[in-house]
Amino acid sequence: MVALRDYPNHVEPPDPVPDRRLTGVHWWDPDRLRHLADLPRHCPACGAELTGDGGISVEYWEADHRVYHTWCRSCGWTGDIIRVHRMIGHEPD
Amino acid sequence: MLSKEQNEALTRVGPGTPMGELLRRYWYPVAFVRELDEWPIKKVRLLGEDFALWKTPQGGYGIMQERCPHRHASMVYGVVEEGGLRCGYHGWLFDCEGNCTDQPAEPEKSTFKDNVKAQAGKAQALGGMVWVYIGPDPAPELPRFDVYVDEGFKDVGHSMLPCNWLQIMENSVDPHHVEWLHGRYFQFVGEQKGFLAPPAFQKKHVKVGFDPMEWGILKRRVLEGQSEQDDDWAVGHPLVFPYCMRVGGAGIDQMQIRVPIDDTHTWALFYANHHPDGLDEYPDQVYPTDYEYQWIDDQGNFIVDYIEGQDVMAWVTQGDITDRTAEHIGKSDIGVVMLRRMFREQMALVAEGKDPTVGFTREPHDRIELPCEKNKFGAGVDFALAWLEMGSSRYSPALDILKKLHIQAAAARGELPGQHTVDTPGQ
Ligand code: FES
Ligand SMILES: [Fe+2]
Ligand SMILES: [Zn+2]
Numbered sequence: 001m002v003a004l005r006d007y008p009n010h011v012e013p014p015d016p017v018p019d020r021r022l023t024g025v026h027w028w029d030p031d032r033l034r035h036l037a038d039l040p041r042h043c044p045a046c047g048a049e050l051t052g053d054g055g056i057s058v059e060y061w062e063a064d065h066r067v068y069h070t071w072c073r074s075c076g077w078t079g080d081i082i083r084v085h086r087m088i089g090h091e092p093d
Numbered sequence: 094m095l096s097k098e099q100n101e102a103l104t105r106v107g108p109g110t111p112m113g114e115l116l117r118r119y120w121y122p123v124a125f126v127r128e129l130d131e132w133p134i135k136k137v138r139l140l141g142e143d144f145a146l147w148k149t150p151q152g153g154y155g156i157m158q159e160r161c162p163h164r165h166a167s168m169v170y171g172v173v174e175e176g177g178l179r180c181g182y183h184g185w186l187f188d189c190e191g192n193c194t195d196q197p198a199e200p201e202k203s204t205f206k207d208n209v210k211a212q213a214g215k216a217q218a219l220g221g222m223v224w225v226y227i228g229p230d231p232a233p234e235l236p237r238f239d240v241y242v243d244e245g246f247k248d249v250g251h252s253m254l255p256c257n258w259l260q261i262m263e264n265s266v267d268p269h270h271v272e273w274l275h276g277r278y279f280q281f282v283g284e285q286k287g288f289l290a291p292p293a294f295q296k297k298h299v300k301v302g303f304d305p306m307e308w309g310i311l312k313r314r315v316l317e318g319q320s321e322q323d324d325d326w327a328v329g330h331p332l333v334f335p336y337c338m339r340v341g342g343a344g345i346d347q348m349q350i351r352v353p354i355d356d357t358h359t360w361a362l363f364y365a366n367h368h369p370d371g372l373d374e375y376p377d378q379v380y381p382t383d384y385e386y387q388w389i390d391d392q393g394n395f396i397v398d399y400i401e402g403q404d405v406m407a408w409v410t411q412g413d414i415t416d417r418t419a420e421h422i423g424k425s426d427i428g429v430v431m432l433r434r435m436f437r438e439q440m441a442l443v444a445e446g447k448d449p450t451v452g453f454t455r456e457p458h459d460r461i462e463l464p465c466e467k468n469k470f471g472a473g474v475d476f477a478l479a480w481l482e483m484g485s486s487r488y489s490p491a492l493d494i495l496k497k498l499h500i501q502a503a504a505a506r507g508e509l510p511g512q513h514t515v516d517t518p519g520q
Contacts, residue, residue, distance in 0.1 A: 032094075032418050032419045035094050035418075036094075036096060036097075036418060039094075039096055051096070051098065052098065053102070053111060053440070053441065053444060055437065056095075056099055056433060056434055056437040057096075057099075058094070058095055058099075058422075058430045058433055058434070059094040059095075059422075060094075060422045060423055060424065060426055060427065060430055061421065061422070061423045061424070062423070062424050069427075069430045069431075069434065071434045071437060071438065073437075073438075073441045078434070
């Protein structure tokens with residue numbers, strides 16, 4: 001973050017900050033890397049690569065489950081991929 | 094959570110980036126008409142590039158790269174002439190298309206100037222603002238949304254914020270934040286500082302819905318005590334792709350505009366048109382009232398005792414570009430998930446050489462009406478007054494005029510302040 005104290009409202013936009021994002025080691029890194037490793041890499045329908053500009057996969061949580069909302073650019077498949085650790089019936093949301 | 098590469102792709106707005114290419118298919122407001130009437134040239138940064146914007150003696154507008162193609166002096170310190178903008182350093186003259194039409198120091202017969210072309214965009218005025226397009230030809234139409242063209246009293250608060258525009262847009266598909274940031278947190282601040290925060294903001298969201306539409310994403314909600322018949326669900330209000338949100342109620346229509354200046358700065362405007370029922374004449378305005386709203390105090394703390402100040406706190410403290418590889422999002426964030434997918438789909442269309450299909454038109458038109466709740470908030474003068482005092486318009490030099498206008502309108506409707514309970518304004 002910029003030092004907000006030094007940021008009066010009425011100024012021209014300062015130069016963009018140099019790229020220093022996502023490069024440092026964070027205390028949450030182990031968890032973050034584990035989640036990144038689980039992201040789907042291929043479309044479940046056509047097998048095309050989802051990385052790069054091939055599509056998108058966004059992880060969100062639904063109770064204990066991790067859901068990957070996914071869109072494939074090649075075939076247009078859109079849907080949720082859910083990572084399941086344990087099968088349980090009649091589970092509330 | 095997003096991969097690092099997706100976070101980069103979704104937040105980088107410079108030339109040649111996939112998002113930068115998508116965003117270059119849209120028009121942006123970059124100045125007030127008033128400013129260029131006072132001094133005819135303004136430096137503008139948009140999507141990570143610097144430009145000189147000028148008003149022509151004929152009354153039109155031009156925009157070109159800031160640096161003169163000769164030896165890179167700033168065209169912002171140029172001379173405005175009938176033929177275009179002339180560099181202050183050696184006098185090269187550029188027309189609105191970027192053609193170099195004069196090089197006074199070169200031999201008279203030289204054809205050198207025919208070999209020089211500056212990067213130029215398109216510019217036009219709408220609603221008291223100057224809008225520019227810096228993408229490839231042919232330019233689409235500038236969408237003439239209701240707020241900008243309708244009659245009324247116009248009031249525009251603005252400020253430059255040190256964060257990426259996407260985190261502000263994600264806030265526009267995040268209805269749950271209202272009951273926390275503007276509800277519980279507002280209440281807490283009020284308790285500490287000794288004022289009563291509006292209790293209506295604390296209402297729980299029972300259900301939220303998001304529908305893609307031609308202008309963006311229509312956001313709907315059912316609050317505690319409401320049903321799907323209420324305007325909040327039946328009508329809703331839209332995120333206007335890719336950089337606005339439309340809100341309103343009680344004779345106030347507002348567009349929240351987030352202009353991506355560069356990767357880490359956003360010019361955030363609250364453009365409101367006040368036209369309460371009961372009035373058919375409005376106080377004279379040569380220009381919309383424009384002013385800066387404050388969001389940080391002398392000690393460097395965020396100003397959080399008003400609605401938009403609370404939003405700014407949330408947008409900016411996420412970081413200049415928030416690290417989405419480390420976030421934890423849930424079921425209540427699906428609007429955000431949907432928005433990211435929409436951006437990805439639209440980026441792909443542009444990468445294939447097609448036009449975007451959301452928020453974009455090539456059809457000439459006079460006015461575009463956006464769906465927006467009218468009968469929410471109790472729809473009365475109390476809501477309008479609360480909006481004025483608890484929102485960024487508390488910084489408006491026209492605040493008293495605005496209050497008077499809403500009270501007069503209420504009197505004309507036979508309505509008195511205090512008759513309505515103020516319901517939850519959605520942000
Ligand atoms: S609870 Fe949402 S940012 Fe902290
Ligand atoms: Fe908000
Ligand atoms: Zn596929």
